[in-house]
Structure formats: structure tokens, C-alpha cells
Amino acid sequence: MDREIQKWFLENHEGVEALSKRIFDHPEVSGEEEYACSQVASYLREHEFEVETYPVAPSKVNNGLTAKWGDGYPVIAVLGEYDALPGLGQEGTASRSPIEGPGHGCGHNLMGAGCAAGAIAAKQVMKEQKLSGTVKYYGCPAEEGLAGKVQMMKMGCFDDVDICIAWHTGGPFRVCEHICQSMISVEFSFYGITSHAACAPQEGRSALDAAQLMNMGVEFLREHVDDAVRIHYVFGAAGERPNVVPDYAVVKYYIRSDKKESVDQVFGRVCDIAKGAALMSGTKVSYKIISGGYEPVLNFTLNDVLYEAMKKVPNIVYDENDYQFAKELYKNYNGKEAPDTLDMAGREAIMGKCCLLPTHLCVPLGTGWAESGSTDVNDVSQVIPTVQLFGGGVMGVGGHSWGVTASSGSAAGRKAAVQAGKYIAQFCADVLKNKEVVEKSKNELREVQKGKPPYSPILASDGEIQLKIGEDQ
Ligand SMILES: [Zn+2]
CATH class of the missing domain: 3.30.70.360 (Alpha-Beta Plaits)
Incomplete structure (x- = not known):
């Protein structure tokens, strides 16, 4: 991992964790993310980014943001999210402790903060190693309604962007090769x-x-x-x-x-x-x-760059408290003791042998595979070469549930935000040192889209x- 990234996270991980905690403590559903947007905006401003916030229709509040550092080619966009889900309010504790209202049952509080950290640490590398190019962070609202990024594309927010990277929590850290719906x-x-x-x-x-x-x-x-x-x-x-x-x-x-x-x-x-x-x-x-x-367009050129970048970053480390938390959460959520390894429903080839808090990196298959669920990152990937990082959070609890809210409010969850930030920063740094991958990724996208409406x-x-x-x- 580049020295600047290591140093930045050593000095700033507490700030990143605190940002994700503030968003967790103040959950807002799609379209209402004014607080989250303002928190991420000030964090990026403090770290020398030029920031602009704006409403993303149909919302009337400033829930979208564009933050920029650097100049010229290529423009790398880091896509962050921060909306919560209705009815999933829950403390960041291992037992069921509901809070009335929405909650971060999809981990977007971690993603909003972790992606911002990635963009900032990338800036630090650019500054110190004098790398040319632009790094942008987009605060994308309303992911849960599949609307934010589609609307932002319509607004022209991504018009100058060459490539995008996004992160979603869940499972061991890996390059996304699944084709969601x-x-x-x-x-x-x-x-x-x-x-x-x-x-x-x-x-x-x-x-x-x-x-x-x-x-x-x-x-x-x-x-x-x-x-x-x-x-x-x-x-x-x-x-x-x-x-x-x-x-x-x-x-x-x-x-x-x-x-x-x-x-x-x-x-x-x-x-x-x-x-x-x-x-x-x-x-x-x-x-x-x-x-x-839409469905996503995987970009294997960028997938390779991300995997190579991820290999340079030391694997995530959890402590005894994190493992204890994960075990208790599993037990409270599932009503039974946690097993040593999880049954991955035939996905061992993709995910490897998983425990509640996996620390290993998955080896990419080099091919796409079908998966349920949807995201508005897909629409961006139809037009701009896009790569997605996946991973982080306690496994063995169902998606969009109080269990995920609990995990997203835990110390283990916040460590995942820091880890994802390191991967994103290393990816940006590697692209900027090897800019031909940008054109290669664009050619790949053009090739895949050839003949399609x-x-x-x-x-x-x-x-x-x-x-x-x-x-x-
Ligand atoms: Zn999500």
C-alpha cells in the first residue's frame, strides 16, 4: 500500500469512524438525506475538497453532493451513499434494541464515510507524489429507491467522469463480479x-x-x-x-x-x-x-486494477470484542449459536470459507454470475466504466434487517469503512500511475455495448x- 494511504488512515481513521457513526445516529430515508449530505460535505471541505451540495429530484432538500480535488484527466469518481431504510431503527448493539423510525439496515452510513475517506486518501497520494488527474466524491442519495444516481446522470453530474468506483458492505472483501437485477x-x-x-x-x-x-x-x-x-x-x-x-x-x-x-x-x-x-x-x-x-455492465479491466490494488493493502484486522459482538449478534438474530464457518449456499467457490467476520480477500473468478437485488450503480455502469468493491460487516444476518443495522453501528462495521477507504484510495492511486487503463476500460465498455439500444x-x-x-x- 502506498505510504501516504497508510499514514493518512493511521492519523484519520477515528474521524472516518466518527463520520459513519454520526450518519448512523441520524438515519434518513431516501430523499431526506440532508443531515448525512451536510456531514459528508463538511468532512470533505475540511480535507481540501471543493464541495457543492444540491437537491436531487424529487427531493427539495440538499441531499446530493459533488466534491472535487485536482485537475484534468482522468476524472475518477467515488460514489458514496448514505440513505437509511424505513422501520429498521436499531442501536449498534448485539441484541435487539429497536429505535423507532429508519435505520441503516443496508450499511450506507459506512459507505458514505468509507468512500469519502477513500477519495481523501487518494488526494493525499496525488498531492505528495505529484500525480495529475482529478478525484471526485459524489454523495448519491436515494439508492434504496434506485433513483439517486439515475437522476444525477440526468442532471449531468457525471458528464466529465472517466471511471467510477463504488463500495457496498457485505461478506468478505472482494471485487464485485455479480450481475444483480x-x-x-x-x-x-x-x-x-x-x-x-x-x-x-x-x-x-x-x-x-x-x-x-x-x-x-x-x-x-x-x-x-x-x-x-x-x-x-x-x-x-x-x-x-x-x-x-x-x-x-x-x-x-x-x-x-x-x-x-x-x-x-x-x-x-x-x-x-x-x-x-x-x-x-x-x-x-x-x-x-x-x-x-438497468442490470450492471461489469468492467473486467477495472476489476483487475481493483484486485491488484486490494492485494497491496494488508487484510482487515478485527479484535476480540469484534468477534464477541459478531457471535452475540448472530445468536440473537438467528436464535442459535454461531457456527465456526458459515454455509455459503454453494458460494464457497466465490466467497471462500467464511466466518462471521471474514478477513480474507476473495480471488476473482474473472466472469460474471447472477445475483438477486438491484442498485442504481448499474445505470452508471451502462455509460461509464464502473467497478464495485464489496465487503465488510457481520455475516450471517439477513440483508435489510435489524441485524445489518446493528452491524453497521458497531466497531466492526466502522473498521470495514476504514478498510474500504484504503482499497478505494489504492485503486485511485494505481489508476493515476497507469492511466492507459482508463482508455482500456472505455474500450471494453464500448465493445460490450456494441449493437445494443x-x-x-x-x-x-x-x-x-x-x-x-x-x-x-
Ligand atoms: Zn445498499
Whole structure:
């Protein structure tokens, strides 16, 4: 590892940990990240970055930020996130200790701070070794809604960026080779007619019936789509009282698949089902696209650079307290004693032999593999060569859970933020000393995208579903 990186983290790790703790203690859901944004902004300002904060639509508060140090080619962007998840408030303790409201059940408090640290330590190398180029940190809000980075791309925030690096917590430290899913988030609203449910049901048209018929139709659709497709839904509105026929119901859907093309197709079929449900129930239907995103484009040129950089950084070290914390958390979360090694559900070849706090580096496979879940980093990777670092946090607790919140508020979690910062800084330094990898990564992206339709973001919009028959029933 470059001497400057080692020195910077030795002198500043407490500041990085404190920043992640402040964001943890003040969790904000997607679109509301004003505090997190301001905290990261001042931290970067203190470390000589030029910082600008701004609202990322539909938010009205300053929840996005761009911080810059250096000048000229290449421009390396470090993408940080800091939004929390609703209902996952929890102390950073090993036992269930809920706090009302949101919580960092996906570790974004660590990512916001760790990525900022990476950018700052990279600056330190550039300054002392007189390396030319630009390092930027982007505070990207609303990752959980898959909206922040898509919106920031639309705003032109990344227009001058040559390559990007992002970090996500989870598992042993590794270069991301998994291909997560393309997704669309959409709400269907049904409009019926109210009536007294006992005295005049014949006069009512139930929007709730329509929504239930739609969900039923989608259940039957499941059998006739590709294995990669995932469809989940919850009710947003379903009436108030059983004695009133509801005239309004909302059902919120996420549709995911391994390719945007497939998501588009399934979305069309789900719209047909909604239309059928409206027809059956004598109601009307419309939809609203909330957000959506592509599948990722892996960049193996940058993956190689990141892996080589990671090998230069000494592996993460945990202490006895961290292991004790991880064991207790596992036990409280799973209701049983922690095993010595975790069953990785067939992923040993990728992740290696894992314990609750893995310290090893995974060896990349050199090829992509399918994985569930989605991120808006994918959209950036469609346009700009992008590499993702993964790892950190206690294993053996489910994603988006109080267990992850607890881990993200723990000393072990904060150590992961520091470790990730070192990897990011080393990656930036290596790129700046070997700039031809930037063009190579761009050529790779061009090659992969050849012949595909141009990137077209899924943005928030309203849609009417026209019914040809039964409209006036
Ligand atoms: Zn996340």
C-alpha cells in the first residue's frame, strides 16, 4: 500500500469512524438525506475538497453532493451513499434494541464515510507524489429507491467522469463480479365507486377487488416468465373500513429480472393484468412509475486494477470484542449459536470459507454470475466504466434487517469503512500511475455495448391504462 494511504488512515481513521457513526445516529430515508449530505460535505471541505451540495429530484432538500480535488484527466469518481431504510431503527448493539423510525439496515452510513475517506486518501497520494488527474466524491442519495444516481446522470453530474468506483458492505472483501437485477418500481391505482357494503353493495365497484384480482393474475403469471424474474408487491391503499366499498386502492410493485429488456416485457404483461382486473371489477386503473434501473455492465479491466490494488493493502484486522459482538449478534438474530464457518449456499467457490467476520480477500473468478437485488450503480455502469468493491460487516444476518443495522453501528462495521477507504484510495492511486487503463476500460465498455439500444433511463412518470370495453360500468 502506498505510504501516504497508510499514514493518512493511521492519523484519520477515528474521524472516518466518527463520520459513519454520526450518519448512523441520524438515519434518513431516501430523499431526506440532508443531515448525512451536510456531514459528508463538511468532512470533505475540511480535507481540501471543493464541495457543492444540491437537491436531487424529487427531493427539495440538499441531499446530493459533488466534491472535487485536482485537475484534468482522468476524472475518477467515488460514489458514496448514505440513505437509511424505513422501520429498521436499531442501536449498534448485539441484541435487539429497536429505535423507532429508519435505520441503516443496508450499511450506507459506512459507505458514505468509507468512500469519502477513500477519495481523501487518494488526494493525499496525488498531492505528495505529484500525480495529475482529478478525484471526485459524489454523495448519491436515494439508492434504496434506485433513483439517486439515475437522476444525477440526468442532471449531468457525471458528464466529465472517466471511471467510477463504488463500495457496498457485505461478506468478505472482494471485487464485485455479480450481475444483480434490472428493476422497475411501479404503483397501480384502481378507482371504483363507494357504497354501503351491506345496504347497497350492488351500487359499489370495489377498487380493492380490482387490486386483489390483479395480484391474483400476477400469481398465475409467475409460472410463465423466465426463472430470473422476481415480482413482489404490497398494498399502498386498500380502503378504510369493511362497511364501505373502497373506491380507491393502490398496489405497489417491484418487477426485477437479469435484463432491462425482460423487465420491460414483464411490465407490459403486468399492465395487461391490471387492465383485466379493472375490466372484471368495473373499475379504472392507472399507473405511476416511481423509479427503475438497468442490470450492471461489469468492467473486467477495472476489476483487475481493483484486485491488484486490494492485494497491496494488508487484510482487515478485527479484535476480540469484534468477534464477541459478531457471535452475540448472530445468536440473537438467528436464535442459535454461531457456527465456526458459515454455509455459503454453494458460494464457497466465490466467497471462500467464511466466518462471521471474514478477513480474507476473495480471488476473482474473472466472469460474471447472477445475483438477486438491484442498485442504481448499474445505470452508471451502462455509460461509464464502473467497478464495485464489496465487503465488510457481520455475516450471517439477513440483508435489510435489524441485524445489518446493528452491524453497521458497531466497531466492526466502522473498521470495514476504514478498510474500504484504503482499497478505494489504492485503486485511485494505481489508476493515476497507469492511466492507459482508463482508455482500456472505455474500450471494453464500448465493445460490450456494441449493437445494443442506447441507454435510456427509467424515470418517474405517470401512465394511463386505456380500457376499450367496460370503461363506463
Ligand atoms: Zn445498499
